[in-house]
Amino acid sequence: RGPRREAQGPAGPLLAVVARGPLHHRALARIRAAADRIGDGAPAEVLLLVDVPLESQGRAPAVLAAEPLLPPRTWTAALTLPSGADGDRVAPYVARAFGATHLFGDGDGGVDGASPLPVVDPGPWRYDTAKGAWRPADEVEEGDAADEPSAREVEEMLARGRTLPAWFTPARVAAELARLRPARTRRGLTVLFTGLSGSGKSTVARAVAEGIRRSGRTLTLLDGDVVRRMLSKGLTFSREDRDMNVRRIGYVASEITRHGGVAVCAPIAPYAATRAEVRAMVEENGDFFLVHVATPLHECERRDRKGLYAKARAGEIPAFTGISDPYEEPADADLVLDTTGQDPADSAAEVLTALRAGGWLPGGPDGAERD
CATH class of the missing domain: 3.40.50.620 (HUPs)
Incomplete structure (x- = not known):
């Protein structure tokens, strides 16, 4: 110069x-x-x-x-x-x-x-x-x-x-x-549901996924149980393996987000640090929306048809989230739901309304979970 x-x-x-x-x-x-x-x-x-x-x-x-x-x-x-x-x-x-x-x-x-x-x-x-x-x-x-x-x-x-x-x-x-910075209706998005086993997050996530799909957006549902069978088979329920399972979900979700799709995930994701890793991973490529399904423990136990909580309290299942292993409640949730006494369709509608209000949608919702 x-x-x-x-x-x-x-x-x-x-x-x-x-x-x-x-x-x-x-x-x-x-x-x-x-x-x-x-x-x-x-x-x-x-x-x-x-x-x-x-x-x-x-x-x-x-x-x-x-x-x-x-x-x-x-x-x-x-x-x-x-x-x-x-x-x-x-x-x-x-x-x-x-x-x-x-x-x-x-x-x-x-x-x-x-x-x-x-x-x-x-x-x-x-x-x-x-x-x-x-x-x-x-x-x-x-x-x-x-x-x-x-x-x-x-x-x-x-x-x-x-x-x-x-x-x-x-x-x-x-x-x-x-x-x-394209409009949110054209940005990739990950919606992560987190909550105790039996909180209702998988049921609500499936209904939300269907609502997103009907809105015209490309949608992938990553349910905790399905991921355990297909993506994380062989992992144990140690803290290290639980973290690895959630990271794998986060990686797949971030790739879906990077390509402009919407990923809906429903793991327990009990640890705040690992959820923060997933948020950071996704936000490199798009947007992240965290839903805390904050159904109380006593209600989750009441719903437990498989008796997992009873076995955990009896010491038959080690490191069970909410009983012998902690669930760290999110301080950064974008939406908090309590599904107690609420129809899953109403809970899903609440999530979809929040996604529409945030601009991500156009217009104007089983088994053992121990990830």
Whole structure:
């Protein structure tokens, strides 16, 4: 970068912009203002440093989608900076090594006074609804001022398949974000039911699976007993093997999710750490919805036609969940059900209603379980 500028003649100011996410209209307006401020009668050149973490390499296209709206002489480089505060400290030195003379201040505290480059910060900007433009906040009447939607609001709009507002982001950026984060009706999803043996989770899961299938989505049901016979045959009921069984379910579910399908799983999954592993595995590829079927132990025992709980209490079945082995109740369940005295169809309807409300569905539910 440096030698190329020298070959073109005396180097003028070069404003480095470190981009860790998409550039919306507010950021673009502030960058253009900063380039104008340090330019000599014309916008300064801009060096766009796109931070591409190794675990999020798909981020760059969303950043580069805004490139046509940056000042005309903009150069781009993609690199991986350290995460967190370390990246904030290193970025100015990396920018200087590329030949930058100034560093753009994002107004969010990411640049401190130790920067080796002068920081250009245009200050806070707000959208002026009366003029239809982003302007310095102190030039906008309070009654005409609007702020960017929060990251959570943007995610929700994308999840619902809504177009991001044109005043907020360029059309090209909106299209790229929609490609990267498709609507939930087109995203892969894993619905994991967890609960004690006899809680009713398998019955409810089968009914929910049928409802999802009728909605038109591609559906795979991974029932705990079936998985034990077909996927985890040979595993014991030790903690290690139980964990392995649930991990196998999680792996298969994550692959279904990766390909845009819906996986419904109904293992006991008694341990919080293993459920967290499955959530992380799935969320690398799509969405995860955890249903805790919190039917009380006494009700599960009352339903036990095979007498498994009685045998466990008599010591005939070792390490039985809820009796001689713990069930760690989820603190992160997206939905909690108690099927006591409730028709399974009503429980399934409650789950399907939650999935529709979350945007995953269009519109407007036996034997020994010891995994």
